[in-house]
Amino acid sequence: MKKAIQFGAGNIGRGFIGALLSQASYHVVFADINEEMINELNEKKSYQIHILDLEQRQETISNVSGVLSNGPDIVNEVAEADIVTTAVGPNVLKIIASTIAKGIEARREAGRGVLNIIACENMVGGSKHLEEQVYTHLSEAGKAYAEENVGFANCSVDRIVPPYQGENMLDVGVESFYEWIVEEPSLKGEVPQIPGMKLTDNLLAYVQRKLFTLNTGHAITAYLGYLAGMETIEEAINNDEIRAVVRQAMEESGDALIKKHGFDKEEHYKYIDKIEKRFKNPYIRDEVIRVGREPLRKLGPADRLVGPANMAIQYGLGHVALLKGIAAAFHYDNPQDPQSKELQEQIAQNGIEAAVSSVTGFTDGSEDHRIICEEYAKTSKA
Numbered sequence: 001m002k003k004a005i006q007f008g009a010g011n012i013g014r015g016f017i018g019a020l021l022s023q024a025s026y027h028v029v030f031a032d033i034n035e036e037m038i039n040e041l042n043e044k045k046s047y048q049i050h051i052l053d054l055e056q057r058q059e060t061i062s063n064v065s066g067v068l069s070n071g072p073d074i075v076n077e078v079a080e081a082d083i084v085t086t087a088v089g090p091n092v093l094k095i096i097a098s099t100i101a102k103g104i105e106a107r108r109e110a111g112r113g114v115l116n117i118i119a120c121e122n123m124v125g126g127s128k129h130l131e132e133q134v135y136t137h138l139s140e141a142g143k144a145y146a147e148e149n150v151g152f153a154n155c156s157v158d159r160i161v162p163p164y165q166g167e168n169m170l171d172v173g174v175e176s177f178y179e180w181i182v183e184e185p186s187l188k189g190e191v192p193q194i195p196g197m198k199l200t201d202n203l204l205a206y207v208q209r210k211l212f213t214l215n216t217g218h219a220i221t222a223y224l225g226y227l228a229g230m231e232t233i234e235e236a237i238n239n240d241e242i243r244a245v246v247r248q249a250m251e252e253s254g255d256a257l258i259k260k261h262g263f264d265k266e267e268h269y270k271y272i273d274k275i276e277k278r279f280k281n282p283y284i285r286d287e288v289i290r291v292g293r294e295p296l297r298k299l300g301p302a303d304r305l306v307g308p309a310n311m312a313i314q315y316g317l318g319h320v321a322l323l324k325g326i327a328a329a330f331h332y333d334n335p336q337d338p339q340s341k342e343l344q345e346q347i348a349q350n351g352i353e354a355a356v357s358s359v360t361g362f363t364d365g366s367e368d369h370r371i372i373c374e375e376y377a378k379t380s381k382a
């Protein structure tokens, strides 16, 4: 049986990528630092996916096991893998890079062939970022081997998978929609046959379409919902005032994406409609603190708030709702979220004006910077 190593046995790892790999007849070895999860995977060897949507059904995912990502066996697992995927969070890729490099060195020494690595993270260029990190740990011989045999293919990964309280800690609740699009030219050797994995030679368009539409709307729903004292995405998106800003922001980013990537306007606006419906899914409980997690990452230049705002500016397009969303992100104050704490400390120490310019890159004195600070001043947590 082919073997897949899935770094990250979390929501999307179990609820989407690991499931597709298992259904494509791979034995899926989940690599995680969560020892309880790894032990449970090795004991139960399968779990249930609960489709929480108009259609309610369950899927049994089997042929799974676990290995500690920081344990003695992981290097050998990577050395013997037929494919490696990740869903650990963009900031964790640099941490797993050294382990993956050791696995590549072991493959080289054992004379093993092609390996494809796909980072399934919410970021533009996740696999290329991981590749850069891995290469910093490779020997010269390892680099030469990797250039020849190891593909790092960017992808866009889309399925809403919040934490799930089931009878079995491995079980996971997911929406029925899913989309996994992988950059075909970056794959090496035979293309992996995985039903549900789409291939493209224009990945940037797809990953920006997803990150700058779904994740843009999601984040703004979360931050405005948080400000209004709401707990869930469903509650927030069903509030008319919040929905109006979220819709406008997705249309602002949409108009920029249409300009940049030549999307058909009618088709893209239907894509936005579908996303709005997904946010309203009454069968899924998705909390604003999950969707709004790591605000510094989400306020990054290539991420879902500043990224589309800059794209709209580049084309001279309206982007005031995106700026409202950015302002709302600066109000996000969750002491359990290290990046939220850091952001609030920056505001407390240096003032909102300085924090906005250093975090977003919108310079003090610019119209965009003024609007963000004005919106920030106008709003406060209910």
Ligand SMILES: NC(=O)c1ccc[n+]([C@@H]2O[C@H](COP(=O)([O-])OP(=O)(O)OC[C@H]3O[C@@H](n4cnc5c(N)ncnc54)[C@H](O)[C@@H]3O)[C@@H](O)[C@H]2O)c1
Binding pocket: 007, 008, 009, 010, 011, 012, 013, 031, 032, 033, 034, 069, 070, 087, 088, 089, 090, 092, 095, 096, 120, 121, 122, 123, 157, 158, 159, 160, 161, 162
């Ligand atoms: N949940 C979703 O709806 C969703 C959908 C699409 C994309 N994503 C993206 O997928 C990635 C994971 O998100 P998630 O929601 O599954 O998060 P999660 O927190 O549920 O899962 C992340 C997992 O990574 C593990 N991890 C942390 N450090 C590790 C390490 N050093 N080695 C191995 N595992 C480690 C954690 O223990 C956890 O189990 C993120 O990039 C996220 O943006 C999430």
Ligand SMILES: O=P(O)(O)OC[C@@H](O)[C@@H](O)[C@H](O)[C@H](O)CO
Binding pocket: 122, 157, 158, 159, 160, 161, 214, 215, 218, 219, 290, 291, 292, 293, 294
């Ligand atoms: O995972 P994050 O923190 O990048 O973003 C939170 C959510 O918007 C995200 O997990 C979505 O549920 C997902 O991107 C849907 O495909």
